[in-house]
Amino acid sequence: MITALLIAWLVTLSVQLFFILFVFSRTAFYKQPEYGSGESTPGESTPGITVVVCAHNELANLTELLPLLNAQQYPEFEVLVMDDRSTDGTDTYLENEVAGLEHVRFIHIDGEHEHVTPKKYALTIALKKARYPTVLLTDADCRPASDGWLAGMVAGLTNPAKSLVLGFSPYERRAGLLNLLIRSETLFTAVQYFSLALAGRPYMGVGRNLAYRTKLFFDNKGFYTHKNVLGGDDDLFVNEVATSRNTAVCLDPDTFTWSQPKETWAAWRTQKRRHLNVGQYYRPGHKRRLGLLVGSHVLTWVLALVAGVVLLVKELLQQPFTPDEWLLLLIAAGLFACRWLLFWGIVGRISYRLAHTVHWGIMPVVDTMLAIYYGFAGLRTLFRRKKKKYAW
Known part of the structure; x- marks a missing residue:
């Protein structure tokens, strides 16, 4: 189970690194x-x-x-x-x-x-x-x-x-x-x-x-x-x-x-619900691509938290990782740090270009906050039971 967890974390980190390095960088350095x-x-x-x-x-x-x-x-x-x-x-x-x-x-x-x-x-x-x-x-x-x-x-x-x-x-x-x-x-x-x-x-x-x-x-x-x-x-x-x-x-x-x-908060939630409702009508390829991007963002942080909890529990119970598990953990932790720094640098540069929307110094906070927001928004969309009519 621990090996599967670490492999899943490596996969989500790889997806994130791909988007940051080969997609987001296009906007960061666009002339x-x-x-x-x-x-x-x-x-x-x-x-x-x-x-x-x-x-x-x-x-x-x-x-x-x-x-x-x-x-x-x-x-x-x-x-x-x-x-x-x-x-x-x-x-x-x-x-x-x-x-x-x-x-x-x-x-x-x-x-x-x-x-x-x-x-x-x-x-x-x-x-x-x-x-x-x-x-x-x-x-x-x-x-x-x-x-x-x-x-x-x-x-x-x-x-x-x-x-x-x-x-x-x-x-x-x-x-x-x-x-x-x-x-x-x-x-x-x-x-x-x-x-x-x-x-x-x-x-x-x-x-x-x-x-x-x-x-x-x-x-x-x-x-x-x-x-x-x-x-x-x-x-x-x-x-x-x-x-x-x-x-x-x-x-x-x-x-x-x-x-x-x-x-x-109430007015903003109403606005976002309408936007989320519209998203379901996107073309299938676009929905898959966005799902992969946002899902990997959320899972990057969720799996990091789970891996940290597992490490803490095993230390408290004095159940050490195997050498293979340690290797996977070190690689995943290294990629996580790399992804964290690249997100900070590249999205921070884009924010600078886009009217300093968010100060680059708090980009790590924004990164975590967005993961939480997208996680809850995804759960709400998944378990949505009825449609509401929103105002013009």
Whole structure:
């Protein structure tokens, strides 16, 4: 049993080392292309862009966001606000104030439709009504890092082979454990989707910062296959249409969109349950790959704890390890230390590149915290008994 335990630990450590060294390192050392410098095949240098914001009772956020979007430095663009059944005065604000924002227009949506969820309906209408053949998506509670956000995000589409650009949206730093967990989970999710995209296996993006050609959307029938799934207007769509050839990533700090984090554990749990519910609709290959990555992360720490307990018990009972068991234990402990240091260094470097989402000095704490979080999230998903309906 002890030999089997140590062999299992060695296997999980090997899987982790593979991901860290050969997948995560792609993001850590990625050099953002200088489009137009010959590294890509340029098409139109400045294609027109439609920025889409879907909003439901987001008056306070829209009053801050729309002037920032209107001030983006780009030759030809529009900001299209989809006001979905708001009751907080958003309609009055848009009708009375938006006239002063030259790039902004809006569409009111007055009702729900049984055949599709509200946000997917709003996005579909937005893409049909967009003036330009490329859209850049964000949420009302996001704020672009600079007035070069739009230009930076769509730069990857100057290569005609690219139809999709994955961006990053960090959460604002606040005090407390909840905020640290939110930022840590956001960082590690970005590590995964950026790294796998750079490895030729794109599987998701975030709708807070995502650009694609409308042709890609309509050629793949939009949200048709998951139109009744609440959520997934970003990651399920990317999961279906993204390929190694048509997907670009953007790690330029000027293109990040900063989001406001949940303030209570209850609100955050509701958000994460919806995300976990969406994950079950990923393509089988993506689910297996992510299961291997996350499962090995959790088991690395679980088996380390079990091995430590076994060692302590055997010492207390004065039952020494055999020479073979000692050899396996020393090899596994060495790999564990190697994996621990590499995670610290490589994910810490990625965090530095992604707006210092989490300070590199506490990366070992984040590593352990994520293992605990993914372990409990996995158990909850495994034993989920009933579905809940979550809000827009």
